[in-house]
Amino acid sequence: MNCAKTHxxxxxxxxxxxxxxxxxxxxxxxxxxxxxxVAEAGLRRQLLAGxxxxxxxxGFSARVMGNLAPVPARGLWWLRLLAGxxxxxxxxxxILTGMLSGADLAARLSPEKTVAATLALDLFDPAPPxxxxxxxxxxxEVRDEK
Amino acid sequence: MRRSDDxxxxxxxxxxxxAAYAEIVLCYQDRIYNLCAHLLGNRAEAEDMAQAxxxxxxxxxxxxxxxSALYTWLYRIAVNTCLDHLRxxxxxxxxxxxxxxxxxxxxxxxxMPSPEENMENQQLQTAILQALGKLSPKLRAVIVLKEIEGLxxxxxxxxxxxxxxxxxxxxxxxxxxxxxxxxxxxxxx
Numbered sequence: 001m002n003c004a005k006t007h008x009x010x011x012x013x014x015x016x017x018x019x020x021x022x023x024x025x026x027x028x029x030x031x032x033x034x035x036x037x038v039a040e041a042g043l044r045r046q047l048l049a050g051x052x053x054x055x056x057x058x059g060f061s062a063r064v065m066g067n068l069a070p071v072p073a074r075g076l077w078w079l080r081l082l083a084g085x086x087x088x089x090x091x092x093x094x095i096l097t098g099m100l101s102g103a104d105l106a107a108r109l110s111p112e113k114t115v116a117a118t119l120a121l122d123l124f125d126p127a128p129p130x131x132x133x134x135x136x137x138x139x140x141e142v143r144d145e146k
Numbered sequence: 147m148r149r150s151d152d153x154x155x156x157x158x159x160x161x162x163x164x165a166a167y168a169e170i171v172l173c174y175q176d177r178i179y180n181l182c183a184h185l186l187g188n189r190a191e192a193e194d195m196a197q198a199x200x201x202x203x204x205x206x207x208x209x210x211x212x213x214s215a216l217y218t219w220l221y222r223i224a225v226n227t228c229l230d231h232l233r234x235x236x237x238x239x240x241x242x243x244x245x246x247x248x249x250x251x252x253x254x255x256x257x258m259p260s261p262e263e264n265m266e267n268q269q270l271q272t273a274i275l276q277a278l279g280k281l282s283p284k285l286r287a288v289i290v291l292k293e294i295e296g297l298x299x300x301x302x303x304x305x306x307x308x309x310x311x312x313x314x315x316x317x318x319x320x321x322x323x324x325x326x327x328x329x330x331x332x333x334x335x
Binding site: 010011012047049051052053054056060061064065066068069085 | 157167171172175178179180183186189196197200205206267271274278289292293294317321324
């Protein structure tokens with residue numbers, strides 16, 4: 001038996017997990033190996049014995065109970081599914097209304113452009129020269145020319 | 147609490163009886179809090195994670211299998227919750243309290259020791275907690291379940307959903323590493 005294997009057996013022996021045969025083999029090794037005897041003595045000290053057991057703080061259970069959401073009742077899966085579908089439908093309706101309103105507004109501001117062109121935001125070009133965007137575009141154009 | 151009592155309480159909870167769940171929380175809150183505190187080394191985070199454990203358990207009552215003990219199921223949720231918490235990204239972890247600071251110390255003297263004894267106990271507890279904090283989360287989980295919670299090897303295997311052989315090797319490694327980490331402290335004494 002080598003020392004590396006012995007360390008595993010020492011740990012198991014502390015927890016009463018070794019068979020009599022394994023215990024005998026471990027004892028024989030310990031007799032002839034001082035390093036393993038020292039290791040065993042160290043592990044026997046119960047490494048975590050100095051730590052206290054801690055109790056939950058006062059009011060813990062009340063706080064847990066206060067944060068509990070109701071358990072979804074059994075057999076109401078179809079209701080949850082219906083609520084999900086309704087949620088998606090409402091969100092889709094809002095997005096579609098926004099798109100149609102935007103297209104309508106763009107058509108009024110620039111009737112010659114198609115709906116697809118207005119969605120590309122070309123409607124807002126060119127940027128006014130005095131605006132921050134205009135200054136930036138001028139700078140990039142000058143740089144590109146160089 | 148007997149297993150039949152646990153199953154009875156679970157069945158009542160599934161029927162919507164919140165008082166039954168309050169009984170479960172009261173019965174297991176100290177064990178779960180103690181486990182979280184020693185896995186995280188911090189009281190404030192331990193309370194948050196213990197609460198999260200009971201909230202998750204409540205939401206997942208339907209998944210509880212009566213063939214396993216309620217406390218091992220709760221331990222599993224608690225360990226996973228704490229390990230997820232420890233794996234949080236760095237930008238979140240910098241807001242955690244120091245691993246060796248005042249908030250972390252889990253001293254809890256129950257008797258009235260002399261000031262010298264108290265000082266020595268606190269130093270030992272701090273050294274043990276710091277050593278525990280240096281173990282990898284996986285090794286910390288097995289050693290806390292074994293040494294502090296007193297679970298048997300089979301129970302640890304069930305709780306962590308790992309093989310018995312892995313439990314044995316991790317406990318052995320955790321003990322060796324702890325022994326090394328505490329050697330310096332004990333030699334100073």
